[in-house]
Amino acid sequence: MTERANSDREDVADLQARLEAYYELLKETPQYQAAQRAKERVAHYIKEHPIQSALIALGAGFVLGLLFSSRKSRER
Numbered sequence: 001m002t003e004r005a006n007s008d009r010e011d012v013a014d015l016q017a018r019l020e021a022y023y024e025l026l027k028e029t030p031q032y033q034a035a036q037r038a039k040e041r042v043a044h045y046i047k048e049h050p051i052q053s054a055l056i057a058l059g060a061g062f063v064l065g066l067l068f069s070s071r072k073s074r075e076r
Contacts, residue, residue, distance in 0.1 A: 026032050046053040
């Protein structure tokens, strides 16, 4: 049983190392960098306009709620 546990730990450690290496490669891609810039712009907008941001989120949630509730009522 301990050999199996040690083997599993090694497999997990290997997988973690590989995922970390892939993540480092991902961070260098233009798509990742564009997503990071977009995230920063959104965070800045939310800090500068908290009430508008809350109202936008509320409106989006309301619309999504309507869409999903109408689908459920059609399925019944």
